[in-house]
Amino acid sequence: NAGVTQTPKFRVLKTGQSMTLLCAQDMNHEYMYWYRQDPGMGLRLIHYSVGEGTTAKGEVPDGYNVSRLKKQNFLLGLESAAPSQTSVYFCASSRPIGQVNQPQHFGDGTRLSIL
Amino acid sequence: GEDVEQSLFLSVREGDSSVINCTYTDSSSTYLYWYKQEPGAGLQLLTYIFSNMDMKQDQRLTVLLNKKDKHLSLRIADTQTGDSAIYFCAEIGDTGRRALTFGSGTRLQVQP
Numbered sequence: 001n002a003g004v005t006q007t008p009k010f011r012v013l014k015t016g017q018s019m020t021l022l023c024a025q026d027m028n029h030e031y032m033y034w035y036r037q038d039p040g041m042g043l044r045l046i047h048y049s050v051g052e053g054t055t056a057k058g059e060v061p062d063g064y065n066v067s068r069l070k071k072q073n074f075l076l077g078l079e080s081a082a083p084s085q086t087s088v089y090f091c092a093s094s095r096p097i098g099q100v101n102q103p104q105h106f107g108d109g110t111r112l113s114i115l
Numbered sequence: 116g117e118d119v120e121q122s123l124f125l126s127v128r129e130g131d132s133s134v135i136n137c138t139y140t141d142s143s144s145t146y147l148y149w150y151k152q153e154p155g156a157g158l159q160l161l162t163y164i165f166s167n168m169d170m171k172q173d174q175r176l177t178v179l180l181n182k183k184d185k186h187l188s189l190r191i192a193d194t195q196t197g198d199s200a201i202y203f204c205a206e207i208g209d210t211g212r213r214a215l216t217f218g219s220g221t222r223l224q225v226q227p
Contacts, residue, residue, distance in 0.1 A: 042219040106157040
């Protein structure tokens with residue numbers, strides 16, 4: 001019952017460093033998402049993917065890149081980390097929206113601090 | 116764009132009922148969801164309601180939807196200390212957007 005797994009769980013970076021957050025799901029879901037959660041602001045969509053090899057921008061995509069080379073994995077990259085990217089990052093997956101109700105399943109989050 | 120709003124904080128006594136409210140602007144909303152987030156954890160789906168329904172009950176949870184006023188509420192009966200968490204309202208419409216729009220969350224504090 002792994003569901004959605006995010007690695008790492010915690011990370012501290014220096015400004016300008018790069019890193020990749022990994023999200024893996026074992027539910028054969030088509031859709032995958034990356035959100036960031038900041039205090040008092042709920043979850044904001046960074047990027048999402050509706051299938052292997054496809055990605056699209058969400059609400060706050062600047063400073064991030066993503067890749068979906070395999071259906072089960074969705075990677076979020078920070079090329080040059082900035083303090084404003086200090087946040088908790090959540091990955092989610094779902095079956096295609098609109099067929100029947102298909103809620104999003106969330107990982108436990110990655111806590112990222114940029115110094 | 117779409118917007119979802121919630122009050123920030125609610126405090127109740129153990130055993131009382133809790134009512135968490137949410138308003139949204141997307142008139143094309145098809146599904147509305149309630150998620151629960153405990154400290155240090157991800158979001159857990161509690162319940163959902165389809166837009167052609169007025170009410171849905173699931174054990175201690177009752178969801179009410181007023182589509183005319185674009186108002187959604189979550190009632191938790193016999194609230195327990197284990198219900199203390201942040202509750203997020205979220206919606207998705209049929210505008211072609213493929214992801215949920217979340218409210219900022221309501222922190223529920225249950226006092227013994």
